[in-house]
Amino acid sequence: MAEEVKLFGMWASPFSRRIEVALKLKGIQYEYIEEDLSNKSPSLLKYNPVHKKIPVLLHNGKPVAESLVILEYIDETWKHNPILPADPYEKAMARFWAKFLDEKLWPAAKKVVVSKGEEPKEVIEEIQEHLKTLESELKEKKFSGGESLGFVDIAANIIFWLLVVQETLGLDILTEDKFPGLHEWYQRLADDAVFKECVPRERLLGAFKVRFGALTASK
Missing domain, CATH: 1.20.1050.10 (Glutathione S-transferase Yfyf (Class Pi); Chain A, domain 2)
Known part of the structure; x- marks a missing residue:
């Protein structure tokens, strides 16, 4: 079964762009969803009810929020082309x-x-x-x-x-x-x-x- 990867982001956010860099370095296919931060979507509020911010990574229906946390999640989930040291x-x-x-x-x-x-x-x-x-x-x-x-x-x-x-x-x-x-x-x-x-x-x-x-x- 194909993995479902979605990224809720905003083009001008460096935190959102971080996740795109990591996904592209890993060669992971994903759907990008642009958010209007002045009118946040119900999906964003649903998947990040604590901070109500982008970015949010949705992996097989499970949301992960906060850019540095997402980067670590990506690295641990897709182990090829590691971005964190092994030591x-x-x-x-x-x-x-x-x-x-x-x-x-x-x-x-x-x-x-x-x-x-x-x-x-x-x-x-x-x-x-x-x-x-x-x-x-x-x-x-x-x-x-x-x-x-x-x-x-x-x-x-x-x-x-x-x-x-x-x-x-x-x-x-x-x-x-x-x-x-x-x-x-x-x-x-x-x-x-x-x-x-x-x-x-x-x-x-x-x-x-x-x-x-x-x-x-x-x-």
């Missing part, structure tokens, strides 16, 4: 750094958007402190998983959203001169075929320009 310590470290991205870097990056482009200097400094920490962890690695895309690389797709905001607002947050190691790393990610397919850079850039242009016009 218990390395696996724990991958979970640690993915959590760092979600709990430290992402909230700091969101402050730039919420501040409508009028971000205080300390917000940028906070983001850069987190980026320094991440860069020191990557060191000379090609990818976090070694020679192939891994759990932390997939979680780090939020950096591309930060870069789009940076470009839209003309900020200097993550630049090559300040973060050469990170720059090389995200260039390798950007050149990866699956990442290219799952990170809608141009569409995001257009959406942010419209958003911030409207904000500027209303001041």
Whole structure:
């Protein structure tokens, strides 16, 4: 019997796109269902009644929510092309750094958007402190998983959203001169075929320009 895999997501969400990267890396066929977050579908509310958020993976009728949890579920269910290390310590470290991205870097990056482009200097400094920490962890690695895309690389797709905001607002947050190691790393990610397919850079850039242009016009 064929497996049923559905993904409830939203095109502009880095958390939703993470799941698409993992599914495509594994070569898993799935049905994608775009959600309108201002008018959430009954199915989304049914399958994620606790948080009522995307992404939600539906596997043979069983829902799994929260992007990092879904990534682990995918890796444990379809064992080929692993994205988490086999070694218990390395696996724990991958979970640690993915959590760092979600709990430290992402909230700091969101402050730039919420501040409508009028971000205080300390917000940028906070983001850069987190980026320094991440860069020191990557060191000379090609990818976090070694020679192939891994759990932390997939979680780090939020950096591309930060870069789009940076470009839209003309900020200097993550630049090559300040973060050469990170720059090389995200260039390798950007050149990866699956990442290219799952990170809608141009569409995001257009959406942010419209958003911030409207904000500027209303001041």
